[in-house]
Amino acid sequence: xxxxxxxxxxxxxxxxxxxxxxxxxxxxxxxxxxxxxxxxxxxxxxxxxxxxxxxxxxxxxxxxxxxxxxxxxxxxxxxxxxxxxxxxxxxxxxxxxxxxxxxxxxxxxxxxxxxxxxxxxxx
Amino acid sequence: xxxxxxxxxxxxxxxxxxxxxxxxxxxxxxxxxxxxxxxxxxxxxxxxxxxxxxxxxxxxxxxxxxxxxxxxxxxxxxxxxxxxxxxxxxxxxxxxxxxxxxxxxxxxxxxxxxxxxxxxxxxxxxxxxxxxxxxxxxxxxxxxxxxxxxxxxxxxxxxxxxxxxxxxxxxxxxxxxxxxxxxxxxxxxxxxxxxxxxxxxxxxxxxxxxxxxxxxxxxxxxxxxxxxxxxxxxxxx
Numbered sequence: 001x002x003x004x005x006x007x008x009x010x011x012x013x014x015x016x017x018x019x020x021x022x023x024x025x026x027x028x029x030x031x032x033x034x035x036x037x038x039x040x041x042x043x044x045x046x047x048x049x050x051x052x053x054x055x056x057x058x059x060x061x062x063x064x065x066x067x068x069x070x071x072x073x074x075x076x077x078x079x080x081x082x083x084x085x086x087x088x089x090x091x092x093x094x095x096x097x098x099x100x101x102x103x104x105x106x107x108x109x110x111x112x113x114x115x116x117x118x119x120x121x122x123x
Numbered sequence: 124x125x126x127x128x129x130x131x132x133x134x135x136x137x138x139x140x141x142x143x144x145x146x147x148x149x150x151x152x153x154x155x156x157x158x159x160x161x162x163x164x165x166x167x168x169x170x171x172x173x174x175x176x177x178x179x180x181x182x183x184x185x186x187x188x189x190x191x192x193x194x195x196x197x198x199x200x201x202x203x204x205x206x207x208x209x210x211x212x213x214x215x216x217x218x219x220x221x222x223x224x225x226x227x228x229x230x231x232x233x234x235x236x237x238x239x240x241x242x243x244x245x246x247x248x249x250x251x252x253x254x255x256x257x258x259x260x261x262x263x264x265x266x267x268x269x270x271x272x273x274x275x276x277x278x279x280x281x282x283x284x285x286x287x288x289x290x291x292x293x294x295x296x297x298x299x300x301x302x303x304x305x306x307x308x309x310x311x312x313x314x315x316x317x318x319x320x321x322x323x324x325x326x327x328x329x330x331x332x333x334x335x336x337x338x339x340x341x342x343x344x345x346x347x348x349x350x351x352x353x354x355x356x357x358x359x360x
Contacts, residue, residue, distance in 0.1 A: 098190055098298065102198045105164075105186045106205070 010049030017042035037082065132159035132229065133208040135199035137192050138216035139166040142175055148218050149179045155222040159212070162202060166195040172216070192282075193303040200286075200295035211286045220283040224323040228285035231321050238290040238316035239308070241276065242283035242323035256340045263344055264305040267351045274312070276320055279305040283323060290316055300350045302343060309351055 021038045024030035030038075048055060048071065059070035134152060138145055145163070152161060161181040165173040167189035176183045184198060196213060203211045210232060214220045224242060231240045264279035282304055286294065293314050299306045312318055 095298075098194050101187050101190055102194060102201060105184050105198060106201060109182075109184050109202070 007049050007052075010045060014042050014045035014049060017045065041078070128207075128209060130210060130233075131208050132156075132210045132212065133199070133203045133206070134159050134161045134212045134214060134225075135196060135203065136161065136163045136214050136216050137166055137195035137199065138163050138168065138172050138176070139189060139192070139195070140168050140170050140172060141216040142168070142170040142172045144218045145172050145175050145216055146179060148214070148216050148222075149176065149181060151218070151222040152214065152225070156212075156225055160208075162199055163216070164195040164199050166190060166192070191301040193299060193301045196282075196303060197294060197298055200291050203291045204295040208291065209288045211291050213282055213284045213286070215282050219326050221324055221326060224283070225285075227321065227323070228283070231319055232285045232287060235319050236317065237285075237319040238287040239311050239318045240285040241278060241281050241308070241318070241320040242325075243278035243281055243320045244323070244325050260340060260344045263348065264351070267348055268305060268309050274318060276308050276318065278320065279308055283325070287316075300347070302347050305347050306350050 017038065021030065021035050021042065025032065025035045052067070055071055056067040059065070059067045062070055062073075064070045064073070134156065136145075136148065136152075141148075149161065149163075163173070163176040163181055163183045165176070165183055165185045167186050173183050173185055184202060186195060186198065190198075199213070200211065210229065212225050212228060214222065214225065220242070228240045228242055231237060261277075261279055265276065268276055268279055290311055293311060293316070294303075294307060297310065299310055308318065
């Protein structure tokens with residue numbers, strides 16, 4: 001069987017990913033830190049679209065009969081790890097956000113207190 | 124002991140969207156606790172909670188946006204620690220905690236040299252029962268905290284409490300999650316604090332709505348449970 005159509009669609013998909021990510025970086029919507037991750041993923045897509053035998057070989061080692069299933073498994077595992085990574089970062093940002101908000105609130109109170117005491121302008 | 128300074132008590136009231144309750148809560152407190160300073164932590168309310176509290180003449184600290192009860196109460200402890208309060212009382216802004224019970228919390232704190240006094244709904248028959256879900260949740264927290272605390276705390280979710288200077292310092296530095304009541308028990312115990320629980324009367328909620336709806340209760344229980352059982356790994360922040 002010929003996988004020309006599959007190869008073309010995977011190629012188009014990875015090219016689309018590349019262009020999208022670069023345009024996001026150019027418009028400063030995405031920091032390089034994250035773009036690296038997504039460019040790697042687009043690269044893997046691109047590589048796999050040209051080396052089909054590799055997928056089949058890996059699938060065979062894993063005891064998976066149908067090559068593309070191994071591909072799905074691979075991307076699912078990668079996706080889960082990326083999501084966990086983002087959850088960790090989100091938790092970190094929420095902690096920092098909380099600390100900042102508390103400090104702002106307490107400092108604002110302090111400023112109001114001081115300006116009342118020194119007869120400054122009432123905020 | 125170090126408590127030779129005159130007692131300086133702060134009443135901490137975390138408030139989110141409580142414009143219907145805040146005024147009578149403050150009047151209630153003023154009637155029964157004329158001495159202590161009162162601090163309302165306005166947790167990003169978009170209604171007139173802060174305005175009404177200020178009109179009542181109490182100190183209000185505004186969080187810039189809603190952070191949840193855990194962070195709001197912690198902000199109160201941070202304020203108390205920074206202003207050298209020797210004790211704090213936490214009272215909810217929903218008018219469920221009768222201020223007439225608060226002096227007993229404070230007295231127990233002093234008499235028993237406790238660091239945390241919990242006003243409990245369940246110790247003695249006081250007329251309060253709560254929903255079956257709440258009672259189930261309490262049972263689960265009892266079990267989880269019993270594993271760690273080694274002392275039976277009956278009402279783990281009660282937010283009607285008195286804290287010593289030591290507890291204030293610990294809780295100012297450590298954030299114990301979005302729903303801190305059950306976890307603060309095991310955390311303070313692990314920090315070597317003395318915990319006492321006394322029965323109090325509580326009112327039924329009449330205006331506004333609880334921040335914990337029945338639908339969210341199970342989610343809440345699981346979260347707090349995870350939090351309690353993993354608290355040892357937490358670094359102070």
